[in-house]
Amino acid sequence: MTGLLGLSWRLLRGGGRGGLLGAGLTAVAVAVSTALLLFAVSANLAFQGRAEREAWRNPVAADTGVVAVQAVRRDYVRDLGITVVDVAALRPGAAPPPGLDRFPAPGEVWFSPALAELVRELPAGELAGRFPEKVGGTVGDEALVHPGELVAVRGQEPDAPVMTVKAPQDPLTGTAPTRVAGFTGEPTNDAQAYQALALIATVLMAVPLLVFGGAAARLTVARRDQRLAALRLVGATPGQVVLMTVAEAVITAAAGAVAGVALYGLLTPLLGGIEIAGGSWFAADLWPGVPYTLAVLAAVPLLVGLSAVVGLRRVVVSPLGVAKRETPPAMRVVRVLALLAVLATVPALGAGTAAGVVAVVLGLAFLAINLTGPWVVGVIGRITARTARGPARLLAGRRLVDDPRAAWRTVSGVAMTGFVAGFIGLLSPGSGLLGDADATTLRLTVPAARVSQLTEEARERLSAAGVPARVKVTGEGGDRTLAVTVTEAARVDEAVIDRARTALDGMVPGRGATSEADEERFGVLLLQDVGTGTVVVLTVSFLVAIVSAGITAASSVLDRRQTYALLRLAGTPLEVLNRARRAETLVPLAVMGGGSIVVGMFCALPFSFSAMNVSGLTVLLACVVLGFAGVAGAGAASAPLLRSVTADPAPRPD
Structure with missing residues (x-):
């Protein structure tokens, strides 16, 4: 390996323990993103496969x-x-x-x-x-x-x-x-309903994963930018810097993507046990196939490489400013206008809107939140620094102002999860929405010309089967309905109802005896599946959020190891540094997490029921509690790394 690619490989391999740890964090982030992205793609393909296998019965x-x-x-x-x-x-x-x-x-x-x-x-x-x-x-x-x-x-x-x-x-x-x-x-209406829900769920899972995967390219960004800025100052051209950055990012991301495919393969049997639409999945349903797997394997490193290139603007344009660690200019308020423009289209949506249109709007809302987040974090940092009454909050505020993008990467996962929770929480229907349908009275439609004959035949069949029941004729005009009600309520159970069904089977060609509960069975099953899908989507979102918070927290410590070590040498207690790290995470998290929940609920309003049910409120509260606990736990997990990087009394430059 020669030339720039060889130099990129040597820089990646010879970056020391900190450099290898940073590359490892990036690989882990990409592996998690790849595995969950494969799941999101496979879920959509799995419902399509189900629809195709069911179509012959329509x-x-x-x-x-x-x-x-x-x-x-x-x-x-x-x-x-x-x-x-x-x-x-x-x-x-x-x-x-x-x-x-x-x-x-x-x-x-x-x-x-x-x-x-x-x-x-x-x-x-x-x-x-x-x-x-x-x-x-x-x-x-x-x-x-x-x-x-x-x-x-x-x-x-x-x-x-x-x-x-x-x-x-x-x-x-x-x-x-x-x-x-x-x-x-042709596909049934039921299958098409599940495909539409799967498409929306795919967007709710895939967009945060793509954002997380792109953010993986910016892990340990300060270390890499300092190194590249030094190369620019000694004569490297912008094209050479870009090529080295892409090579380093793609090598790391490719390794992580392959690991992600292996991880997904290990998780497939567990995922296959999730019951949707009345049953679990065939193993082949949850494997996207070679073309889609290769597409994901190519797309994820490409996304990471593009994200790394996008972050090189300061290195290419102002390498001296990067080398001197100058604070970059504040971001512009136009980022907020993008979010407002997307939200302005939401009231035009409704229950009859095509699933594809809803998916596009949700995807744009996700991206707009991701674009707005760093600007809001910068504003929060300036307010925090001005109102600080102690060193910890002052350090936190200055850090948020200095690099709002890095601070946003730490909380973006939970913010995205908050959007998902707000959207799903408002849409989650209550378990009693359809009421308690009657399952003990069977109804059989019969021709009016044979109603007397079939009524007597039904009584004889039920008596022969040992089912004590009352048969009543209802309806007028053409077809009539035989309503069969078991008369001994104490003996009404599934076995008795099934004996009654069997006894009445074949009386009228092509028709069977059904209850009110049977006719509402699809609606009940759909509501149950919405609840299951909610759990699955939120589980994926929480996994992304917590992994993202943990990895970016560790990456942030590596990026600022010299700053932390110098502060320790100046006499700053380690506990003050830890409090500052917690503040720079939890303060923007409270604002952005709550804001994203509100945005998610706003996007769900055109499709929501008349009032939020208890389960939907529980989902929102669980998201808030678990989100804060997950991010706080992820930050605490990187505390030993902070102690390690500040232990060196004479930190050397990279």
């Missing part, structure tokens, strides 16, 4: 090239949903549905692995009685949304009643028989 009618008839119905057992797909071939040799080795013959049923196990475990009167057909095989993973999904595919004759019924069905319970040219289908 048939699209065909006018030409028809090869089969397909009908889909929702059934339930033990508070779990079952997808029942009836298919009939119209042409010999028709391609089978996804996940099946062959087209199901009439009188055959194919179970998913989880449903097959449940059929064996439960009494026949509770589940197996609904599928009297011969078992033909097992539905493969490529046709399932998640490993535990319950799916049954039944073969039928084309003229079977279930394949010829003309009555429309409720979209919540299934689709009427549809003539199809193949089992491709």
